[in-house]
Amino acid sequence: MRAYYFDNQPGDQRLPHDSSRSIDAETLNGLRVESWNIPLTEGYEEKLNVISKERAYKNRDVITISKEGLGDQYEEKIKAFYKEHIHEDEEIRYVLSGSGFFDIRQASTDSWIRLAVSAGDLLVIPAGIYHRFTVDEGDLVQAVRLFKDEPKWSAIYRGAESDANPHRIDYLKSIA
Ligand code: KMT
Ligand code: NI
Structure with missing residues (x-):
């Protein structure tokens, strides 16, 4: 999984937007973002099960984002996923096929860091x-969504209220 600063240039969100300034593993650790690569070869399910057990991820489902699957709603859906937000729980994804970008904010600079994910990447935000x-x-990604308990779907979009959210405050403390 390559990580780099987003270039902040206008243009299609689906383009790489690569500033060519790379981010190292230490920086990601400091933001408490974790990732593994579990190749989709024989036995990958067992490895995913071991990690799920260790970290008490009890539930999972599969999400597919594709033009075929979403039809008329495709453009609207991908714009919704691209609105800046937080959750009150971890967002855990294991990519089965296709590829995409998770952008995470570096709190110290308010810069976007782009994480390029593809099949085999397991990411914990x-x-x-x-x-x-x-x-x-x-235009295609299929991923396993893992959850500790019951899925908490709600996205809290960035604003004064999200900044005051206890999970936001705890996160900032945890990286201080
Ligand atoms: C999310 O919550 O943003 C998603 O599930 C995106 C697709 S998972 C690669
Ligand atoms: Ni999210």
């Missing part, structure tokens, strides 16, 4: 970090 998602030009 902590509660309270501002982020957004887009497919890339392939």
